[in-house]
Amino acid sequence: MWWGGGSSGKVSAGEEIRSSSSGKKWRIILWYCPYDNHKKDSSGSVVVPPKSGEIYRVIYKDCYAISFDEEFSAEDYLKGTLRFKVSATDSTGYANVFKEWTSSQGTTALSTLNTTAHGGTLSWNTTTPAWTSGY
Numbered sequence: 001m002w003w004g005g006g007s008s009g010k011v012s013a014g015e016e017i018r019s020s021s022s023g024k025k026w027r028i029i030l031w032y033c034p035y036d037n038h039k040k041d042s043s044g045s046v047v048v049p050p051k052s053g054e055i056y057r058v059i060y061k062d063c064y065a066i067s068f069d070e071e072f073s074a075e076d077y078l079k080g081t082l083r084f085k086v087s088a089t090d091s092t093g094y095a096n097v098f099k100e101w102t103s104s105q106g107t108t109a110l111s112t113l114n115t116t117a118h119g120g121t122l123s124w125n126t127t128t129p130a131w132t133s134g135y
Contacts, residue, residue, distance in 0.1 A: 024064075025062045025063060025064060025119075026060075026062075026063045026064070026065065026084065027059065027060070027061050027062075027063070027118075027119055027120055028059070028060040028063055028084065029057065029058070029059050029060075029122075030057070030058045030059075031049040031055065031056075031057055032055065032056040032057075033049050033050065033053070033054055033055040033056070034054055037049075037050050037053045037054055037055065037104075038050070039129040040129075041128055041129065041130075046128065046129075046130065048129060048130055048131055049131070050129075051109045051110050051124045052102055052107065052108065052109040052110065053102065053104050054102070054103065054104035055101070055102050055110065056099075056100070056101045057098075057099070057100045057101075057110055058097075058098070058099050058100075059097070059098040059099075059113070059118065060084065060086045060096065060097055061086070061090070061095075061096045061097070061098070061118060061119040062086060062087070062090050062096050062119060063084040063085065063086045063096075064084065064085050064086075065082060065083070065084055066083050066084065066085045067081075067082070067083045068080055068081070068082050068083075069081045090119070094116070094117050094119075095117070098118065109124075110124075112124065115134075120133060120134060121133060121134040
């Protein structure tokens with residue numbers, strides 16, 4: 001399946017993606033935490049998972065979208081199933097799947113991500129609060 005990435009190598013608004021485009025890699029991050037643990041900015045408009053407390057984070061690096069089965073009818077919402085493929089390690093031997101859990105009883109925080117091992121950065125901004133990513 002060809003989905004994601006255009007001539008720039010990243011998904012850009014307004015950029016046409018064609019069947020002749022090569023598939024690009026994705027990094028998928030899933031966060032699981034109790035609603036009461038979500039962090040908010042002073043206005044309450046930005047809500048993000050916390051860095052510590054009860055939280056479980058799963059990261060899949062270097063994924064390829066392999067299928068998108070969409071379903072749509074006049075009386076319903078557009079819905080579908082998106083499938084990704086990921087290998088255990090990348091070409092340099094670094095892991096492609098990361099799982100982390102922190103307990104509400106402990107003070108251990110989730111680790112920040114680095115470009116070499118995690119395929120991009122992810123750091124915690126205490127002021128906002130927010131997670132900031134980069135490649």
